[in-house]
């Protein structure tokens with residue numbers, strides 16, 4: 001999908017893409033919902049979860065298959081942001097991937113690589129990528145720099161995968177059911193989001 005005109009800076013880009021992820025995690029594909037999350041993230045009213053949470057999720061899921069294609073053969077680790085372009089050699093920057101996907105991706109950035117794939121980007125990869133981008137830009141002091149056209153185009157067609165695991169769905173259902181229905185849907189959604197790291 002293309003970026004809306006409201007996305008002007010790197011901070012906006014990250015907030016907008018993370019809002020997409022929140023929508024996916026909550027199972028809500030609604031323009032108004034996504035934009036309300038986008039504005040809150042942009043204003044700092046809500047924050048992205050820590051990378052540690054993503055790592056914990058990865059461990060809990062016990063992913064023994066390739067995050068990209070699901071293969072269970074030859075599983076190693078892929079650096080989401082390649083080491084050659086400054087990606088850290090930490091678990092936060094790695095996801096389980098098969099040899100075939102790993103070599104197909106090579107030294108490319110995950111967003112660039114996915115443009116040539118027929119499937120959307122896995123949620124875990126999307127979350128980790130955005131958090132690294134945020135930290136990197138924050139350190140550089142360039143979060144509020146306006147987004148160049150090539151960066152804007154790079155995200156064209158990039159989409160976070162719409163499927164969430166049964167475990168996440170169950171957590172969402174369990175945490176939702178703790179809240180009385182009369183309080184409306186925003187509360188259970190927010191509560192459950194903390195479970196996937198989107199607080």
Ligand SMILES: [Zn+2]
Pocket residue numbers: 066067068069070071097098099100101102
């Ligand atoms: Zn694979």
